[in-house]
Every structure is written in structure tokens, then in C-alpha cells.
Amino acid sequence: MKLAVIGSGNIGKSIGSWAAKVGYEVIFSAKNEANAAAAALAAGNGATSASPAKAVKSADLVLYAAPYGGAQDILSELKSALKGKVLIDASNPLAADFSGLTVGFTSSAAEEIAKLVPGTKVVKAFNTVFAKVYDSQNPEISGKKISVFYAGDDENAKKTVAELISKMGFDAVNSGPLASARNIEPLAMLNIALGYGLGYGTSVGFSFNR
Amino acid sequence: MKLAVIGSGNIGKSIGSWAAKVGYEVIFSAKNEANAAAAALAAGNGATSASPAKAVKSADLVLYAAPYGGAQDILSELKSALKGKVLIDASNPLAADFSGLTVGFTSSAAEEIAKLVPGTKVVKAFNTVFAKVYDSQNPEISGKKISVFYAGDDENAKKTVAELISKMGFDAVNSGPLASARNIEPLAMLNIALGYGLGYGTSVGFSFNR
Numbered sequence: 019m020k021l022a023v024i025g026s027g028n029i030g031k032s033i034g035s036w037a038a039k040v041g042y043e044v045i046f047s048a049k050n051e052a053n054a055a056a057a058a059l060a061a062g063n064g065a066t067s068a069s070p071a072k073a074v075k076s077a078d079l080v081l082y083a084a085p086y087g088g089a090q091d092i093l094s095e096l097k098s099a100l101k102g103k104v105l106i107d108a109s110n111p112l113a114a115d116f117s118g119l120t121v122g123f124t125s126s127a128a129e130e131i132a133k134l135v136p137g138t139k140v141v142k143a144f145n146t147v148f149a150k151v152y153d154s155q156n157p158e159i160s161g162k163k164i165s166v167f168y169a170g171d172d173e174n175a176k177k178t179v180a181e182l183i184s185k186m187g188f189d190a191v192n193s194g195p196l197a198s199a200r201n202i203e204p205l206a207m208l209n210i211a212l213g214y215g216l217g218y219g220t221s222v223g224f225s226f227n228r
Numbered sequence: 229m230k231l232a233v234i235g236s237g238n239i240g241k242s243i244g245s246w247a248a249k250v251g252y253e254v255i256f257s258a259k260n261e262a263n264a265a266a267a268a269l270a271a272g273n274g275a276t277s278a279s280p281a282k283a284v285k286s287a288d289l290v291l292y293a294a295p296y297g298g299a300q301d302i303l304s305e306l307k308s309a310l311k312g313k314v315l316i317d318a319s320n321p322l323a324a325d326f327s328g329l330t331v332g333f334t335s336s337a338a339e340e341i342a343k344l345v346p347g348t349k350v351v352k353a354f355n356t357v358f359a360k361v362y363d364s365q366n367p368e369i370s371g372k373k374i375s376v377f378y379a380g381d382d383e384n385a386k387k388t389v390a391e392l393i394s395k396m397g398f399d400a401v402n403s404g405p406l407a408s409a410r411n412i413e414p415l416a417m418l419n420i421a422l423g424y425g426l427g428y429g430t431s432v433g434f435s436f437n438r
Contacts, residue, residue: 118410200414204410205414205415212404215404223436226422226432227370227435
């Protein structure tokens with residue numbers, strides 16, 4: 019399974035590295051191709067890098083791990099390459115000062131991204147866990163498995179994403195249609211508020227116990 | 229510590245009973261006083277019942293456990309009795325068909341309730357856990373302690389609420405100012421969607437691991 023990662027920030031690098039480790043053929047990409055090449059080198063496990071357009075073209079699965087603010091610019095150029103593919107949206111529509119979200123209630127980052135790339139199967143996932151946790155390549159915190167919530171409107175696309183989540187060792191929680199991102203993105207905001215503002219740090223995460 | 233419970237539905241009955249069990253002097257109240265009396269009888273452990281006005285008057289701590297839709301009617305009559313007291317808002321602004329929230333993003337049920345009762349120290353809490361869990365009087369699910377998120381603008385009021393949460397055996401998570409209810413209420417909506425719509429059932433709950 020070929021996974022293209024768009025964005026070589028902390029989230030893209032850490033999820034991409036982990037995916038490569040558990041057997042995905044990972045292609046890192048970024049506006050700055052040198053950053054993508056460095057991410058591939060650091061990841062090892064056969065990871066490569068390419069321009070976003072090339073990475074998406076050859077991939078089965080695409081992870082959007084760039085800031086939400088850049089989505090319109092980045093994705094409008096990839097629109098036709100993304101058609102028919104599964105696009106994981108790991109972004110959060112954070113205000114510049116981290117004080118809250120810029121989209122919500124009547125929409126979500128995931129739904130806005132889906133509007134930018136018609137014909138692409140968008141799945142919200144990976145947005146409620148800190149990069150530090152992905153970087154640890156350990157899906158547990160204090161011995162408890164962290165949950166990754168995924169939501170989308172295409173059941174097969176969701177299965178593909180759930181498989182990646184499970185292969186990384188996380189607890190995959192089917193959270194319904196893409197509009198559920200309206201609840202999952204505020205959970206990320208709560209996580210960020212707890213981690214940064216309230217002193218719990220970033221080696222933290224939620225479990226959905228049942 | 230005297231706890232007045234407003235509302236004798238599943239949430240009010242189950243939290244009130246548990247609070248009585250862990251040593252709170254609980255006074256149940258409801259529009260229908262017979263329901264409040266029945267709740268007190270079922271709770272035992274010295275629980276009593278009274279009219280909402282009398283219950284609030286004699287209490288140190290008040291739990292609003294009625295539907296959010298009734299808040300304006302119920303709380304406008306209790307405005308002066310509530311002044312200076314700590315009011316826990318356990319409500320969720322649910323749409324009638326449970327499909328989403330009726331308030332969010334730029335406000336929350338908790339903030340709207342705070343506007344109804346100026347001078348009252350409102351703390352959001354207990355809204356992300358199913359009544360079935362409270363009813364079990366067991367703060368763990370599959371051996372994992374469930375987190376109760378609390379948010380408010382008065383630090384002493386928050387301490388009082390955190391103490392109740394901890395005495396019940398839950399993990400109390402300080403989630404910041406009252407405006408954090410904008411993130412905590414969507415978490416309840418996610419819980420409801422998972423429990424009802426997605427088949428996980430209502431013996432479920434979130435942990436914030438750190």
C-alpha cells in the first residue's frame with residue numbers, strides 16, 4: 019500500500035515514519051522538496067520523497083498533514099490527481115494563537131477540504147493525537163491504548179484508514195460520517211488546550227473505553 | 229456538603245444517588261415533586277427532596293441535570309437563590325433528534341446558562357458520561373478510569389466540583405475556563421453518536437491518559 023504524505027512538519031514526519039515502519043510504501047512530499055527528502059531519509063524503511071503532484075499520482079492513500087490554512091493553495095493544485103483516491107485529513111482549523119477553532123459547528127475542516135477536492139474520498143483521522151505521541155511510535159500512554167477517531171462518507175475508504183490506524187497499534191474508533199469532524203475537531207482543540215494551556219504536556223491522549 | 233439536584237431524570241437520579249453514597253447531603257428537586265421524592269427514596273443514604281427553590285436555598289452546591297431546553301424556564305425562577313453559589317451544568321444542547329448540538333462554536337450551553345444566572349459560579353462537568361455509567365456507581369470501564377472534564381471561570385468553584393468528581397472515583401480533568409465547554413459539549417455529542425448511532429452502546433466513556 020503506497021501512502022503519500024503531504025506536509026513535512028511534525029505530524030507528517032511522525033505518522034509517515036511510523037507507517038513506513040509498519041510496512042507502508044511511504045512517499046513524503048512538501049512544498050519544499052528538501053524537507054520531504056530529509057523526512058524520507060529520517061524515516062528509513064524504504065521511504066522516498068517526491069513533489070506533491072507525483073507523490074499523490076503514485077499513491078493509493080494520501081495523508082494531508084499540512085496546516086489547515088494551506089489547504090486551499092495546496093489541494094487546488096492536486097485536485098485532479100486526487101480524484102477517486104482516499105485522502106486522510108489530519109488537520110485542525112486552529113486560530114493563529116491556538117485559542118480556538120476557525121471553523122466549526124455548521125462545518126469542519128474536513129468538510130471544507132472535501133469541498134476543495136470533489137470526487138476524493140475524504141476521511142478525518144489522526145487529528146486528536148499529538149505529534150509527540152506519533153513520534154514515540156508507541157500507541158499507549160501509561161499502558162493505555164490511545165484511540166484514533168475516524169469519520170467519512172465512504173465505507174471502503176474508512177476501512178483503508180482504519181487498517182492504517184490499527185497497524186500502528188492504535189484503537190480505531192469508527193466515528194460516523196464526515197460531518198462528525200464537527201465533534202472530532204473540538205476534541206483536538208480540547209487536547210491542545212489541556213496539553214499546552216493547562217500543563218498536562220503533549221505525551222497525553224484520549225481513549226474511548228468500552 | 230449539601231448538594232441540590234435539579235432534575236430527576238436519569239442523569240440527576242444517578243449522579244445524585246452516587247453523591248449521597250459518597251457522603252454528600254443530597255436534596256433532589258424537580259418540577260414534579262413526586263419524581264424528586266421517588267429519586268430520594270431510591271437513592272437512600274439520607275437523601276431528601278424539596279421544591280427547586282427550597283433545595284437550592286439550603287445547598288452549598290447545585291447540579292443542573294435537567295434538559296438544556298428547560299434551562300431558561302427553570303433557572304430564571306431560581307436566579308436570586310443561586311446567586312453566589314456553585315452551579316454545575318451537566319446539560320448538553322442536543323437537537324431534538326440527537327443529530328447534533330443547537331449551540332456551539334461561538335458559545336455553549338454552559339455559557340448560555342451562566343448568562344441566565346448572573347453572579348452564580350457555573351462549572352461545566354458530568355456532561356460527557358452516560359447515565360448508565362453513573363448508574364453503575366463504578367468509575368471504570370474495562371478496568372480504565374473514566375475522565376470527567378470540568379471547566380469554569382472561578383477556581384474555588386472548580387475545586388469544589390473536582391472534589392465531587394474525585395470522591396465518585398472518576399479522574400477529574402481541569403479543562404480550563406467556562407468557554408472550554410465549546411469543546412467539551414461536542415465531546416458529549418461524539419459520545420452520544422458513538423453510543424447510539426454507531427453501536428458502541430452506553431457502557432462506554434473517555435479517558436484522558438497522561
